Amino acid sequence: MASTNLEEIKKIIKTELPTILRTDPSFRRYILQITKLYYPPKKKTEDRIEQLYQQLLQMQEQSEKRWQEWSKRWDETQAEWNRKWEENQKTINEMLKRLDKIDRRHLYTIGALGARWGLYSEESFRNGLKAIIEDSFGVEVMRYVDYDEKGEVFGPPDQIELDLIIRNGVVIACEIKSSMSKADMYTLWRKKKFYEKKHQKKVDRVIAICPMVDPRAKPAAEKLGIELYTHSDEFIEKEEKNINEIA
Incomplete structure (x- = not known):
């Protein structure tokens, strides 16, 4: 109840x-x-809420401050990395430039030595051949030098040089070079035509003596009637075959 x-x-x-x-x-x-x-009373609750709110604000400010410090430190580190990277790149570029200069200097030196050696070899062989032929066989060997005013040989006016072997009215034009290309064969042929035209004298034979010959020069020599003497015809034919395969 x-x-x-x-x-x-x-x-x-x-x-x-x-x-x-x-x-x-x-x-x-x-x-x-x-x-x-x-x-709890309302005031106490409000105070507690306010306290928690202030703590949250403080934590947020600390987090933002910490984040700014980290961001600043990151930017400084990144800037330092960029600076070191640029310095390294600059150093590498300077080293590459120096190496390039050294390489070009060596190439120029080797090229100059090769050209000088070729000229000296040509002159030595020419002098030796001249001495042998003139002294032993009574043949006149002369270095023909003239000026092509009309540019019939090289295009622009230039000096013409040609070795001539003369005996009993027979004229042989001879070119002695360390290396010859297809263009050199046509130049030799134009020198021969220049001599014939200017002196009204026929050149009976044209001879090219060269240890290193561009494989494409041999057909040009045959076409122009130039007798080519090199170290090995077999080598020329082999190089011709290689070039044709590449082409």
């Missing part, structure tokens, strides 16, 4: 309490007084 009455009272309180709290200030204060032990 008592349990039933208690349940009815609870039911009535649940139903009527909201209205009573809105309409009866004294009763509302009474209820608040009774229940304040079960929750």
Whole structure:
């Protein structure tokens, strides 16, 4: 019976309490007084919330400050890396330039030595051949030098040089070079034509003596009637075959 009455009272309180709290200030204060032990006061709650809010702000400021420090440190490190990279690139470029200069200097030196050696070899062979032929066979060997004013040989006006071997009216034009190309064969042929035209004298034979010959020069020599003497015809034919295969 008592349990039933208690349940009815609870039911009535649940139903009527909201209205009573809105309409009866004294009763509302009474209820608040009774229940304040079960929750903190409003001011305390607000203070606690404010404290938590300030702590969050402080943590955010610290995080932003830390992030700015890290960002600054990263930028400084990146700038240092870029500076060192640029210095390394500059050093490497300077080294490459120096190596390029050294390489070109060596190439120029080797090229100059090769050209000088070729000229000296040509002159030595020419002098030796001249001495042998003139002294042993009574043949006249002369270095023909003239000036081509019309540019019939090289295009622009230039000096013409040609070795001539003469005996009993027979004229042999001879070219002694360390190396010859297809163009050199045509140049030799134009020298021969220049001599014939200017001196009204036929050249009976044209000879080219050369240790190194461009494989494409041999057909040109045959076409122009130039007798070619080199170290090995087999080598020329082999090089011709290689060039044709590449082409």
